[in-house]
Amino acid sequence: MVDTQIILRGVKDQKVINAMLKVPRHRFVPEELTDRAYDDMALPIGEGQTISQPYMVAVMTELLELDINHRVLEIGTGSGYQAAVLAEIVKEVYTVERIASLSERARQIVRELGYDNIFFRIGDGTLGWPEEAPFDRIIVTAAAPEIPDTLIDQLKEGGIVVAPVGSRYSQVLLKGIKKKGILTTQESVPCVFVPLVGERGWRE
Ligand code: SAH
Numbered sequence: 001m002v003d004t005q006i007i008l009r010g011v012k013d014q015k016v017i018n019a020m021l022k023v024p025r026h027r028f029v030p031e032e033l034t035d036r037a038y039d040d041m042a043l044p045i046g047e048g049q050t051i052s053q054p055y056m057v058a059v060m061t062e063l064l065e066l067d068i069n070h071r072v073l074e075i076g077t078g079s080g081y082q083a084a085v086l087a088e089i090v091k092e093v094y095t096v097e098r099i100a101s102l103s104e105r106a107r108q109i110v111r112e113l114g115y116d117n118i119f120f121r122i123g124d125g126t127l128g129w130p131e132e133a134p135f136d137r138i139i140v141t142a143a144a145p146e147i148p149d150t151l152i153d154q155l156k157e158g159g160i161v162v163a164p165v166g167s168r169y170s171q172v173l174l175k176g177i178k179k180k181g182i183l184t185t186q187e188s189v190p191c192v193f194v195p196l197v198g199e200r201g202w203r204e
Pocket residue numbers: 049050051052075076077078079080081082083096097098099102123124125126141142194195196197198199201
């Protein structure tokens with residue numbers, strides 16, 4: 001998976017490659033899909049949600065330009081896979097999920113795998129996690145019409161946010177850098193994510 005889907009397509013950050021080699025993706029997919037866990041696609045995880053395509057996880061993680069001291073906020077825990085990839089690289093991951101059953105399942109898997117630097121919250125991630133803000137990096141793994149201001153407010157000066165932004169059915173990955181309180185964005189690859197549903201996202 002890492003050679004053909006990630007390195008051959010241009011992901012270069014060795015920290016990302018090592019993390020993707022280490023995290024057992026098959027543990028994060030439903031049991032009946034275990035044999036497809038390393039396929040080149042998103043897979044259903046229940047509740048109408050998905051675990052992102054491995055390549056998309058790698059690209060988003062690379063765009064974040066992570067280092068070991070970072071505290072990262074993730075919106076959309078889903079399976080917990082992206083959180084585990086982040087947790088291999090940085091100090092602390094704070095991940096918010098609106099669907100309790102998904103958050104609880106992800107929490108159990110990462111505990112079984114021994115991660116002690118991932119913190120879970122059930123709630124509307126479009127509001128961020130104000131008690132733990134500000135964050136060095138923010139990653140949004142569900143699609144919104146724009147990056148919610150609440151999240152930009154919770155990003156440190158000089159921080160980076162990565163998020164899929166666009167219509168409900170197709171988006172582009174945006175990388176934003178916050179300088180002097182203002183976010184400057186640049187477009188990366190096209191993508192398709194499930195909708196970010198919440199106060200600052202799409203209505204259900
Ligand atoms: N990062 C995940 C992929 C998650 S799919 C993984 O690695 O598996 C997107 C997730 O975002 C879904 O689980 C969905 O329920 C969640 N989501 C959608 N809107 C949200 C919101 N406002 N707050 C928190 N989570 C949200």
